[in-house]
Amino acid sequence: MLSVQTDRSLTEEERLLQATARDFAEREVAPGAVERDETEQFDRRLFDRLGRLGLTGAPIPEADGGAGFSYLGWTLAMEEIARADMAVAVTLSVHLLSQLPVVQWGTAEQKERWLPAMLAGEALGAFALTEPSAGSDAAAIRTRAERRADGDYRLDGTKIWISNAPDAERYLVFATLDPSAGRAGITAFLVEKGTPGFRFGRKERKMGIRACPASELIFEEAVVPAANRLGEEGGGYRIALSALGEGRISIAAACTGIAQAALERAAAYVQQRQAFGGPLSEQEGVRFMVAEMAREVAAARALTRAAASARDRGEPLAEVSSLAKWTASDAAMRVATDAVQLFGAQGYSRESGLERLMRDAKGAQIYEGSNQIHRLIVADAVLRRTGSAGSA
């Protein structure tokens, strides 16, 4: 395992952030993880404490009220939180996903009105894009935004699988001014809980990340002031894509945390568990499994950090963030599955907290762009870069 102090590729403040996140995760996040999963309870008090620590705004620039960490620093924190509880990491990731577009596209007035409470962890954020017939095909959303005579907008439609809802107070909602216009009609809005005409539908009953709620949002003639439109009319698709590119890196980091947790627990267990006159770790088949798990973790971490560093340098993210998220979520699923296998019946027990890693990892292969979509994004980038020159 990489020691916190010896990773010299990180800056001193990144190492201290990593150590602090690890310390907090081990002492404050891990102990309640199994119970929160069982009871499907979002723990508001824990989120408050993450806010006081400053994790709710870690990579937001200092000028906008955040801590001003690099995105690489953010991924270090995400890995540590997810190593303790993926559901808390996803809540944080979504919270950030709903803030970063405001940082990038918000007016000074919008930033002032929207960000401080979110940075402090007093208001929880959510990112509302997905609809019943628009998942990975985000351009197909049908939630309508109509401009009224007074300049405000009227929202009508239904969003599903919106993480952090209904607990979140602040929603970044994507709606279309013209369903026939495809991407060009999509516009982003800042919507507060309590807005008349905005209510919650059913809460999803999930396989994993159960302590991070997800719910339907229903808009029925909900009036959103013109001052709450983020960016230009028709600028929403670009905002969503950019946010998702960053969000995928966050999820990749969290998946690395799941895989790391599974590897650590399995490596300790096979040395302690005796069978046929010795520890399991003396069996070559078991040793091969441990090595393969370590390889998956290392690859996931390396790609995640490469993607985060690309973001810090302001480079295009589509391909590298897809590679990171696809690799890390597959790694989390495989390593968690192998860890359960090595633990045997103990791993299959819900009390061990190990099968939870499998259930939590599975979701990450599906959300923030299914891993099939990421194959398409990567293929598209590779083929476009190569052109037909390669065949000559």
Next chain:
Amino acid sequence: MRIVVLLKPVPDTTGQERLGPDLRVDRAAVPAVINPNDEYALEAALRLMEARGGDAAITLLTMGPPAAPETMRKGLAMGAHRGLLVTDPALGGACSLSTARVLAAALGSLEFDLVLAGVDTSDGRGGVVAAAIASLCGLPYLSYAGQVELTDTAVRVRRLSPRGYDLLEAPLPAMVVVTQTVGEPRYPSLKGIMAARSKEIVTRSLADLGLAADGVGGAAATTRVLESRPPASRAATRVVRGPAPEAAEAVVAFLAERRVI
């Protein structure tokens, strides 16, 4: 109010300690952390500062290797204002008395009203350095403080005792050794971590403090490590599992069988 907190980098006890050829901990091979009890002393300092509405300057005083600033940085991230590190190649292998002499000399170069220290360190476990410094500096020494209060001219502590606590008061400047009952150390906030980057850690050598290397360093050590061996492994542990009433019966029977009860 000027508060100095004694802070020692110690090997992270959650890792695998390794001994060097001199039978001392190989500090280069093991990640360093703030001595846990020193974090309580810093927490006490931060709470005293907050009780005064922020009217206090907190200095971390460390004797340690050249890499010590990385460990001290966490203390600055928690809220201390600056650091003073005494580091010198001659200090390797220094004994508790030498450490006290060096830190007393360093204190002499600072202006302060109160010095806070932890009960002992997780590597040395001597628990004598703070008392020795107080003696060398002629400071009132208030030990095992469970609670600390400050006025502008005096410090008052509740010293834990087997029967409860004693109320002690001393004029400033004074040395106070705090226990873990002063309150759990805070996590450094992310903004605190960023702010710590620009806080100053001043480094001083023995010569800077007017000390001769042959008087306080490893060469002048009053103690030597003669032998080192791992503790004997404990006998096999028996764990009793089951519903509380039956488990309790099993434990009672086990103890009765050995005439412990």
